[in-house]
Amino acid sequence: MIYFDNSATTLPNPEVVKVYGEVAQQYFGNPSSLHKLGSKAARLLAQSRQVAAESLGVLPDEIIFTSGGTESNNAALKGVAWQYRNRGKHIIISQVEHSSVYEAGKQLEEMGYTVTYVPVDDEGRVAPSTIEQAMRDDTILVSVMYVNNELGTVQPVKEIGDILSRYPKTLFHVDAVQGFGKLPVEPSRWGADLLSLSAHKFHGVRGVGLLYVRKGIRLSPLIIGGGQEEGRRSGTENLPGIVAMAKAMRMAKESLQRNREHMETLRHHLLSKLENFPGCRINGPQKNDSCAAPHIINFSFPGLKSEVVLHALEEKEIYLSTQSACSSRQFKPSRVLLAAGMDAERAGSSLRVSFSASNILEEVDRFMRVIEETIPNLAKIMRV
Ligand SMILES: Cc1ncc(COP(=O)(O)O)c(C=O)c1O
Numbered sequence: 001m002i003y004f005d006n007s008a009t010t011l012p013n014p015e016v017v018k019v020y021g022e023v024a025q026q027y028f029g030n031p032s033s034l035h036k037l038g039s040k041a042a043r044l045l046a047q048s049r050q051v052a053a054e055s056l057g058v059l060p061d062e063i064i065f066t067s068g069g070t071e072s073n074n075a076a077l078k079g080v081a082w083q084y085r086n087r088g089k090h091i092i093i094s095q096v097e098h099s100s101v102y103e104a105g106k107q108l109e110e111m112g113y114t115v116t117y118v119p120v121d122d123e124g125r126v127a128p129s130t131i132e133q134a135m136r137d138d139t140i141l142v143s144v145m146y147v148n149n150e151l152g153t154v155q156p157v158k159e160i161g162d163i164l165s166r167y168p169k170t171l172f173h174v175d176a177v178q179g180f181g182k183l184p185v186e187p188s189r190w191g192a193d194l195l196s197l198s199a200h201k202f203h204g205v206r207g208v209g210l211l212y213v214r215k216g217i218r219l220s221p222l223i224i225g226g227g228q229e230e231g232r233r234s235g236t237e238n239l240p241g242i243v244a245m246a247k248a249m250r251m252a253k254e255s256l257q258r259n260r261e262h263m264e265t266l267r268h269h270l271l272s273k274l275e276n277f278p279g280c281r282i283n284g285p286q287k288n289d290s291c292a293a294p295h296i297i298n299f300s301f302p303g304l305k306s307e308v309v310l311h312a313l314e315e316k317e318i319y320l321s322t323q324s325a326c327s328s329r330q331f332k333p334s335r336v337l338l339a340a341g342m343d344a345e346r347a348g349s350s351l352r353v354s355f356s357a358s359n360i361l362e363e364v365d366r367f368m369r370v371i372e373e374t375i376p377n378l379a380k381i382m383r384v
Helices: 014-026 036-056 069-083 099-110 128-134 157-164 239-254 256-275 306-315 335-339 344-348 361-383
Strands: 063-066 090-094 114-118 139-143 171-175 194-198 209-213 281-283 296-300 350-354
Touching: 014 239, 036 063, 036 239, 063 069, 069 090, 069 099, 069 139, 069 171, 069 194, 069 209, 090 099, 099 114, 114 128, 128 157, 157 171, 239 256, 256 281, 256 296, 256 361, 306 350, 306 361, 335 344, 344 350
Parallel strands: 090 114, 090 139, 139 171, 171 194
Antiparallel strands: 063 209, 194 209, 281 296, 296 350
């Protein structure tokens, strides 16, 4: 099997799974319970918060544990919108945000907020000047992702943060779900006020993530109830998932440089082969290393529907994606690729390879051999 769908989800690291199991079995107490078992669990929760904070270079009480990227993004957008509605009702996001940001924007529009969806260039990149042009007196939030999950475009978050430092009434949220473990994630350096992560994208387990919220910022909570996470996110904490995520964060941080270089090597290797493959169009920023993430390559064989190629490759036990996993069952051309100016045919034939540090060069070569066998045959059948 060749698994090239790591932007959809990663295989949890065995050491992380072991920690998950140990905590689930041995520290099953509720961190809110006043007895000894509760205190032990609470201590473990505090340690995990410390590790997560250190991995991001922020303070422990700036971390809110959540159920993953979707919740973190919803909590950021709606939490800011509801909390600061008297300050203004205008929000800026990019046209290529993940659906958990994009759809939250749509929902806020239905609630009376105004959302500006800033356009991107043909590599899927947001120009910082477009953010500045969209700014209004009543703009309370700008949300721009770090790494685009479909094209692999790295957005100029530091430059956007620099611009926003001149607008003290506007908060800055970064969805860094696809960046952590692949590139440095530095909310303080970027001037980000809020930042989302999801553990299953960096070899943690499913159903856990975090939202960084800079000290002093208040959020209207998305989930209310027992007052856990200082009242910012109620619900009994997913302690095994949180401890496992902290472990995965530490591991990802420690091997970041090595992993990044390795995935970069894989990407360059695959790119050099695809570029020379007849009829293949590379989508996104791949020619430009400074704004391409190391792990994602998006390409099309115009004329061949993505699903057809995906299933043909699946028969050879090669797994990749047609677009973001959440939208890939919708069978319509990717909103993100259309926003980057691609026509419906190119967008409708797009494929995404996404690496993890466990992939190897031989897999890329094997993948290319299968492409060389499969694509010309499919092209013949489609022409008949
Ligand atoms: C950029 C981005 N943001 C958010 C999410 C949602 O994360 P989760 O699957 O943890 O809800 C994803 C998942 O694909 C993503 O790629």
